[in-house]
Amino acid sequence: MSAVTPAPWKRWANPAPVVKQLVTMGGFAIAMALTAVLPDLGFPNSRSLLIAVALLVIATALSAAVSVRAWHWRFEGVVWAIDVFAVFFLRTASDVHFSPLFFLPVLLVIPFAGRRGIQNVAYAVLGSFLTLVVPVLIWDFEPTDLAIGCFATLVVAIVGFVFYAITDSQRTGIEQLADHASKLERSERERAHAQRTLQGVWEAVTEQVIIATDFSGRIVSWNPGAERMLGISRHEVEYQRDILDFHLSSEIDGFHSLVESANRGIARAGEWTYVRGDGSSFPVQLTVTPRSDELGNTTGYLFVAIDMTEARAVAKLKDDFVGLISHELRTPLSSILGYLELLRDDDDVELSEAQLQYLSVAERNAHRLLRLVGDLLFTAQVESGTFSMEQRRIDLAEIVEASLETARPAAAAAGVTLASSFAAGAVVDGDAVRLSQAIDNLVSNAIKFTPGGGTVTVALDVSASEAVVEVQDTGMGIAASEMDKLFSRFFRATTATRNAVPGVGLGLTITKAIVTAHHGQMFVESEEGVGTSFSLSLPLARVAASVLA
Amino acid sequence: MTDTATPIPSVIVADDDADIRTLVAMAVTRAGLDLIDELDDGDQAWEAIQSFHPDIVVLDVNMPGKTGLELARLVRADEALAGIRVILLSAGVDDHSRQAGIDAGADEYLTKPFSPKVLAAHLTEVAAHLGVRA
Numbered sequence: 001m002s003a004v005t006p007a008p009w010k011r012w013a014n015p016a017p018v019v020k021q022l023v024t025m026g027g028f029a030i031a032m033a034l035t036a037v038l039p040d041l042g043f044p045n046s047r048s049l050l051i052a053v054a055l056l057v058i059a060t061a062l063s064a065a066v067s068v069r070a071w072h073w074r075f076e077g078v079v080w081a082i083d084v085f086a087v088f089f090l091r092t093a094s095d096v097h098f099s100p101l102f103f104l105p106v107l108l109v110i111p112f113a114g115r116r117g118i119q120n121v122a123y124a125v126l127g128s129f130l131t132l133v134v135p136v137l138i139w140d141f142e143p144t145d146l147a148i149g150c151f152a153t154l155v156v157a158i159v160g161f162v163f164y165a166i167t168d169s170q171r172t173g174i175e176q177l178a179d180h181a182s183k184l185e186r187s188e189r190e191r192a193h194a195q196r197t198l199q200g201v202w203e204a205v206t207e208q209v210i211i212a213t214d215f216s217g218r219i220v221s222w223n224p225g226a227e228r229m230l231g232i233s234r235h236e237v238e239y240q241r242d243i244l245d246f247h248l249s250s251e252i253d254g255f256h257s258l259v260e261s262a263n264r265g266i267a268r269a270g271e272w273t274y275v276r277g278d279g280s281s282f283p284v285q286l287t288v289t290p291r292s293d294e295l296g297n298t299t300g301y302l303f304v305a306i307d308m309t310e311a312r313a314v315a316k317l318k319d320d321f322v323g324l325i326s327h328e329l330r331t332p333l334s335s336i337l338g339y340l341e342l343l344r345d346d347d348d349v350e351l352s353e354a355q356l357q358y359l360s361v362a363e364r365n366a367h368r369l370l371r372l373v374g375d376l377l378f379t380a381q382v383e384s385g386t387f388s389m390e391q392r393r394i395d396l397a398e399i400v401e402a403s404l405e406t407a408r409p410a411a412a413a414a415g416v417t418l419a420s421s422f423a424a425g426a427v428v429d430g431d432a433v434r435l436s437q438a439i440d441n442l443v444s445n446a447i448k449f450t451p452g453g454g455t456v457t458v459a460l461d462v463s464a465s466e467a468v469v470e471v472q473d474t475g476m477g478i479a480a481s482e483m484d485k486l487f488s489r490f491f492r493a494t495t496a497t498r499n500a501v502p503g504v505g506l507g508l509t510i511t512k513a514i515v516t517a518h519h520g521q522m523f524v525e526s527e528e529g530v531g532t533s534f535s536l537s538l539p540l541a542r543v544a545a546s547v548l549a
Numbered sequence: 550m551t552d553t554a555t556p557i558p559s560v561i562v563a564d565d566d567a568d569i570r571t572l573v574a575m576a577v578t579r580a581g582l583d584l585i586d587e588l589d590d591g592d593q594a595w596e597a598i599q600s601f602h603p604d605i606v607v608l609d610v611n612m613p614g615k616t617g618l619e620l621a622r623l624v625r626a627d628e629a630l631a632g633i634r635v636i637l638l639s640a641g642v643d644d645h646s647r648q649a650g651i652d653a654g655a656d657e658y659l660t661k662p663f664s665p666k667v668l669a670a671h672l673t674e675v676a677a678h679l680g681v682r683a
Contacts, residue, residue, distance in 0.1 A: 327611055327641075330642075330661045331569065334569055345666065
């Protein structure tokens with residue numbers, strides 16, 4: 001788009017030096033002509049006249065030279081100064097103190113006073129003084145002549161100042177206009193650039209379907225991704241087809257069901273099925289947002305869809321893999337544990353103490369492997385969102401007590417003292433099995449990481465809105481640099497590997513997933529060599545909370 | 550088997566893992582039940598069920614041919630076999646797998662690994678509810 005160009009305005013506001021010189025030349029010529037033709041006037045001093053004309057020619061030539069490039073216009077002050085001297089010599093060429101030459105300074109003053117900067121008015125007045133008063137001083141003059149010369153200079157100064165004020169005001173206005181025009185031009189360039197960028201992005205998106213519709217669902221824009229993935233060109237679709245033509249009809253209950261969230265200002269991704277031009281279909285994750293015009297008025301909707309075929313295949317592969325692990329590991333474990341049990345319970349064979357000890361080792365390790373398989377399976381369920389819970393009202397104290405009882409043999413074997421404190425009223429809504437698993441993890445971890453002679457303290461506290469289980473140990477602690485990785489899958493703290501503490505790094509991941517699923521939070525504080533404190537907070541069951549309050 | 554001449558409930562076991570099959574067979578014997586057949590795939594198991602009409606079937610969910618779930622559905626869909634008690638054995642421990650087993654018509658859904666003692670107890674319990682003395 002062609003913008004409003006400021007150049008003509010600038011030319012008008014500040015003409016080239018040669019143009020201004022033409023005005024001076026015109027005045028010069030008129031003054032000479034009048035002096036020559038009017039009675040009692042003339043140029044008795046031909047030498048001064050010659051100098052004046054020569055100076056005028058020089059000034060005119062110089063003005064033409066400096067007008068070639070705007071950068072040279074700064075030298076127009078020199079042109080003006082030569083003009084002043086040309087007028088000065090023209091006045092001295094005449095022996096009449098007040099002739100038509102009198103108005104020439106005005107012609108000089110006005111253009112120069114109109115330049116930017118108040119100092120130019122002073123230069124103009126100085127020029128006037130030189131051409132009006134100094135020639136009088138050269139001649140034999142009466143005081144009256146000097147007074148008239150000074151008065152005339154004063155008048156010229158006033159005229160110059162007024163002219164300066166007017167031109168400065170106009171110049172400011174013109175510059176503002178030019179500035180606006182410049183901004184408008186820049187804005188237009190930016191808009192065009194943004195338009196080209198948007199068009200480029202629109203054309204480049206070939207892996208996502210982007211469709212714009214009006215309020216009724218009629219398609220108004222169809223991107224290359226839609227052409228590629230739905231197998232129909234935009235010329236066959238735009239302003240001819242409806243968005244519902246490309247949805248599986250059994251999934252859709254009218255257009256409003258697609259845009260319901262968008263109308264409420266929510267950009268929610270939903271799973272739908274798109275139907276290609278050839279009738280085949282594929283799953284998509286679709287986000288619908290309102291579409292606006294340049295005034296912000298909603299004019300329709302924008303549908304952005306991602307092909308989920310591959311993602312679903314990957315999810316299925318993952319599920320299959322988890323199923324495979326589950327089956328292929330749990331089935332041999334069934335045999336191992338089952339036959340170990342048969343061996344232990346065989347009434348026909350009396351086992352020695354040592355043999356029973358060997359059996360216990362085998363059983364313990366088989367159960368350890370079984371727990372690992374269970375943890376892997378649980379982690380996969382959490383990731384795939386298939387982790388389910390059996391919610392019921394439970395007293396957390398019972399779960400903590402059971403965990404302590406379970407942990408007591410291991411603590412005794414490790415020489416670790418187990419201490420506990422309980423507050424009443426820790427009633428929460430949750431899955432007792434899962435919460436037991438979470439607390440068991442924290443307590444068994446604390447025992448594993450505490451050297452013999454240390455203490456593990458389990459405290460159950462209740463506040464106005466939540467129950468908090470804190471498991472504190474006097475163990476080896478965790479390095480500060482590793483604190484943010486503690487809940488990552490398969491992460492093992494340096495202190496754990498250095499001290500050969502058994503584990504695979506899933507316990508805390510699982511514990512946090514369980515706590516999060518119960519709308520709770522986990523906190524950890526630790527100092528290497530001093531100990532660690534893990535706490536989990538769970539919201540109290542609503543009734544219990546009101547009773548406590 | 551619905552032969553009223555014998556008071557001992559009959560059992561068919563189907564699992565593609567021979568070791569597990571033997572373990573289940575031992576549990577059946579420990580429960581004092583009559584093990585009439587052991588099969589290692591679902592298709593053979595279906596033929597045996599139709600032939601022998603056992604009182605109880607212990608089926609692995611994942612096995613070649615018909616799966617345990619398919620067999621459970623077939624048993625439930627056949628009026629002549631409606632009295633058969635179905636125990637499913639599965640490595641699937643998640644709620645979804647368990648629900649699928651129950652929906653297919655299983656009377657019991659046991660997860661692997663299982664204790665032979667516990668399985669024997671379940672078999673005794675199921676047999677007791679047949680209304681026949683084990």
